[in-house]
Amino acid sequence: MPPATNPKKSTAPKTAKKKVSKAAEDDEFEQWQKSRQLTKPKDQLELTDAELKEIIPRVLQSVNVQQPDNLVQYSFNLGEFVPAPSAGNAVLVFSQKGTFLHKESDDARKQLIAQGIDPLELGTAPSIALMLSPSQAPIIEVAPKENESEAEDEEEPEKSDEEGEGGGEVAQAATEVEEEQKAEAGPVPGKKIINQFNFCERAALTYTNPRMNRETQTIPPPKGSYSSNVLQWIIYDAYQHDYEEQQLEKERERERREQGKMTVSKPGMKKVAGKVQISEAVQGRVFECWKTLERMLNLNTFDYIAKDYRYWEDPADEFREEEGTLLPLWKFSYEKTKKNTVTDMVWNPHYYDLFAVCLGFLDFMKPIKGGAICLFTIKNPSFPDYICITEAAVMCIDIHKKYPYMLVVGLYDGNVMVYNIQATCKVPAFQSNSVTQKHSNIVWEVKWAPDLPDGEMNFYSVSSDGKVIHWILMQNEFAVTTIINLYLEKEPVRGPDGTLVKRKACASCVAFHPENPLIYLVGTEEGLIYKCSTAYSTSYLFTYNAHHMPVYRVDYNKLNSDIFASCSGDWRIKIWEDNRQEPLFVFDLGACVGDVKWAPYSSTVFGAVTSRGSAYVFDLNVNKYKPICVQAIVSKKKYKLTRIAFNNKLPVIICGDDKGCVTALKLSPNLRVPCKPPKKQQHLDQHTLQIMKLDRLLSLVREPTVLTAPPDPAGSTDS
Amino acid sequence: MAEGEIGGEKKETEKRIVHTYPLVRNSDMNEEMRTESVEIVVTACEKHSANNEMAARMIKEQMDKKFGPPFHVVVGEGFGFEITYECKSLLYMYFAGTLAICMWKA
Numbered sequence: 105m106p107p108a109t110n111p112k113k114s115t116a117p118k119t120a121k122k123k124v125s126k127a128a129e130d131d132e133f134e135q136w137q138k139s140r141q142l143t144k145p146k147d148q149l150e151l152t153d154a155e156l157k158e159i160i161p162r163v164l165q166s167v168n169v170q171q172p173d174n175l176v177q178y179s180f181n182l183g184e185f186v187p188a189p190s191a192g193n194a195v196l197v198f199s200q201k202g203t204f205l206h207k208e209s210d211d212a213r214k215q216l217i218a219q220g221i222d223p224l225e226l227g228t229a230p231s232i233a234l235m236l237s238p239s240q241a242p243i244i245e246v247a248p249k250e251n252e253s254e255a256e257d258e259e260e261p262e263k264s265d266e267e268g269e270g271g272g273e274v275a276q277a278a279t280e281v282e283e284e285q286k287a288e289a290g291p292v293p294g295k296k297i298i299n300q301f302n303f304c305e306r307a308a309l310t311y312t313n314p315r316m317n318r319e320t321q322t323i324p325p326p327k328g329s330y331s332s333n334v335l336q337w338i339i340y341d342a343y344q345h346d347y348e349e350q351q352l353e354k355e356r357e358r359e360r361r362e363q364g365k366m367t368v369s370k371p372g373m374k375k376v377a378g379k380v381q382i383s384e385a386v387q388g389r390v391f392e393c394w395k396t397l398e399r400m401l402n403l404n405t406f407d408y409i410a411k412d413y414r415y416w417e418d419p420a421d422e423f424r425e426e427e428g429t430l431l432p433l434w435k436f437s438y439e440k441t442k443k444n445t446v447t448d449m450v451w452n453p454h455y456y457d458l459f460a461v462c463l464g465f466l467d468f469m470k471p472i473k474g475g476a477i478c479l480f481t482i483k484n485p486s487f488p489d490y491i492c493i494t495e496a497a498v499m500c501i502d503i504h505k506k507y508p509y510m511l512v513v514g515l516y517d518g519n520v521m522v523y524n525i526q527a528t529c530k531v532p533a534f535q536s537n538s539v540t541q542k543h544s545n546i547v548w549e550v551k552w553a554p555d556l557p558d559g560e561m562n563f564y565s566v567s568s569d570g571k572v573i574h575w576i577l578m579q580n581e582f583a584v585t586t587i588i589n590l591y592l593e594k595e596p597v598r599g600p601d602g603t604l605v606k607r608k609a610c611a612s613c614v615a616f617h618p619e620n621p622l623i624y625l626v627g628t629e630e631g632l633i634y635k636c637s638t639a640y641s642t643s644y645l646f647t648y649n650a651h652h653m654p655v656y657r658v659d660y661n662k663l664n665s666d667i668f669a670s671c672s673g674d675w676r677i678k679i680w681e682d683n684r685q686e687p688l689f690v691f692d693l694g695a696c697v698g699d700v701k702w703a704p705y706s707s708t709v710f711g712a713v714t715s716r717g718s719a720y721v722f723d724l725n726v727n728k729y730k731p732i733c734v735q736a737i738v739s740k741k742k743y744k745l746t747r748i749a750f751n752n753k754l755p756v757i758i759c760g761d762d763k764g765c766v767t768a769l770k771l772s773p774n775l776r777v778p779c780k781p782p783k784k785q786q787h788l789d790q791h792t793l794q795i796m797k798l799d800r801l802l803s804l805v806r807e808p809t810v811l812t813a814p815p816d817p818a819g820s821t822d823s
Numbered sequence: 824m825a826e827g828e829i830g831g832e833k834k835e836t837e838k839r840i841v842h843t844y845p846l847v848r849n850s851d852m853n854e855e856m857r858t859e860s861v862e863i864v865v866t867a868c869e870k871h872s873a874n875n876e877m878a879a880r881m882i883k884e885q886m887d888k889k890f891g892p893p894f895h896v897v898v899g900e901g902f903g904f905e906i907t908y909e910c911k912s913l914l915y916m917y918f919a920g921t922l923a924i925c926m927w928k929a
Contacts, residue, residue, distance in 0.1 A: 331905035
């Protein structure tokens with residue numbers, strides 16, 4: 105059947121399709137059709153249109169046409185062909201025998217009754233009907249067997265037809281069904297089996313932590329905005345402007361420097377540091393004005409003194425021989441130091457009108473706290489030009505010869521300080537360490553020494569602790585060397601713990617040889633004067649048994665360095681020659697002699713002051729036994745004179761007293777007579793004449809007994 | 824005419840003498856930082872005198888290294904600017920008479 109119908113079925117859709125396409129006449133469809141190439145089998149019938157249009161009728165019949173209706177069977181029984189019965193129209197494709205029973209069928213009922221179950225009950229509870237226990241399985245099997253036999257009976261004719269194909273299979277299938285039934289019957293009825301469709305889900309959720317949002321913002325860094333334009337001309341202008349300012353600044357700087365130079369070069373016109381509250385520029389200018397004004401006022405106030413100083417030459421001197429006078433001029437004092445004693449005075453080597461005064465105290469029963477250094481100029485007697493206030497009393501001072509602004513001072517507490525008054529008066533430029541490097545007693549005298557080869561400034565100091573110390577000014581501190589310990593040439597005394605203590609002399613003054621910087625003289629409180637050299641630290645070159653009381657001053661003659669004077673508390677002034685045990689001259693002044701100084705202008709003149717308030721001037725050339733001038737400068741009862749100083753250039757001396765006051769005095773013409781050159785030696789200058797004068801005098805004084813053992817001056821200087 | 828020429832000549836001579844040093848026009852850096860920055864600028868501009876870009880790059884890199892990024896540097900002969908900068912980081916200066924250098928941090 106199928107092969108016969110197939111060609112018809114294949115042609116039928118084609119024609120139908122064609123009909124549809126023609127009928128619909130859809131363009132799109134046609135286009136789609138066209139794009140497809142229809143492939144035709146090679147052996148396709150080529151039909152004409154008429155043939156294609158021909159409708160082929162289909163007739164369905166209940167009779168299978170192809171089934172033969174005249175089958176015959178040979179019957180051996182009859183000995184002839186007998187027509188075989190027709191197979192009919194039915195075609196058996198597959199058959200299987202089952203073991204199930206309908207529950208309402210009679211067989212089922214029988215079975216149930218056999219099991220002891222009421223079939224009526226079963227109707228109400230149908231699920232139980234399926235319950236089949238294994239023990240009843242044989243009963244169930246009975247029925248299938250019956251069924252089977254029936255089925256086999258039915259199939260038997262088929263077997264003959266289809267060569268007995270299905271028989272085995274059916275039997276097999278039957279056994280399989282049985283097994284399945286057994287398996288299904290196993291589990292407990294009513295309980296569902298757990299599988300992918302039947303399961304229990306159980307879930308748990310952990311605690312979730314609560315979340316929180318938090319925001320913050322830092323402070324943005326400070327910002328600024330700036331805008332500008334850059335053009336060549338702007339740059340040019342800026343440079344031009346800047347350059348002009350620089351020029352201006354340079355100009356100003358130059359002016360300032362010139363001003364500074366001017367003030368330095370003018371003697372005594374230095375600025376005093378201070379008055380910080382006034383601005384620098386104003387201070388400088390106003391201060392100059394004030395200074396000039398002060399000078400003018402002073403000149404007007406002290407006009408008569410200035411005139412005396414300049415023009416007054418005592419006319420009485422012409423009629424007096426061998427006598428002179430001192431004309432009092434100005435008095436210098438400073439309010440704050442009126443209680444202090446003038447302990448030392450020194451003229452400035454560069455500015456001849458300027459002098460420094462040390463204010464300390466000498467009456468050690470009444471100590472005074474604090475001291476000062478005042479620098480006065482005779483142009484302004486009313487107020488000191490520089491004031492350096494110190495914590496301890498100032499006992500001595502020296503001004504550097506090369507640097508007239510460098511002052512070294514020795515203090516009551518054993519310290520030494522160096523002031524640079526050009527820089528500042530307030531703080532010392534150098535100060536000895538008050539713990540490690542200082543004298544253990546009063547510093548009695550300080551002296552600048554010539555600069556070292558490297559240009560370092562240095563000075564010597566003597567103190568009551570019996571030491572001579574050399575100080576070198578380093579970068580900002582002192583380098584200290586002890587030059588000599590002044591041991592007395594006496595038996596050492598026993599100390600409290602049995603040790604032997606060598607006694608020391610208490611140095612009270614020092615004088616350096618003007619020509620040989622190695623040699624110096626030290627006066628002591630024991631009254632001895634030691635001649636020492638800085639090269640030897642243990643031995644003395646010479647010892648003078650000079651005085652019975654402390655030596656207050658030793659001074660070399662300005663013109664002949666073999667001669668020196670000393671004064672002491674034993675009322676005496678002695679004039680010594682180098683390496684001669686005995687003094688050349690002895691003068692008793694009847695009071696404690698505070699100071700003795702040689703005059704710079706004459707080889708034979710020296711001045712002295714005593715505690716009774718008198719100043720003495722001696723001229724050995726005029727009078728070898730008496731002073732040529734004795735004058736009470738201050739009241740005998742109230743004041744004592746402590747120091748004297750000759751001006752290097754002017755005929756003026758200054759005397760300091762114990763009330764902080766300094767008196768300037770003019771030397772009358774008789775006190776400063778120049779040497780008259782002999783008629784034969786007119787060409788000789790004053791210096792040579794002065795030396796000759798002293799030599800002449802000395803030859804008169806030198807005693808022949810001493811000359812029997814003449815000292816060797818070469819040996820002394822060489823050593 | 825003559826006067827103008829003389830004036831021009833004068834200016835030229837002055838210009839030749841003066842205008843080579845670094846001139847700080849505006850800066851809010853501290854003293855130490857400014858001197859160092861000026862030094863950096865001088866070195867860079869002298870090294871790359873013909874190439875402003877390279878100079879600017881060099882300055883920027885060095886400033887970043889020394890004072891921390893981000894620095895911005897402008898080197899040029901003519902420009903205008905309006906900037907917002909972090910305080911204490913602005914330097915505006917002239918150099919070599921014709922160059923303007925602006926550097927800032929932002």
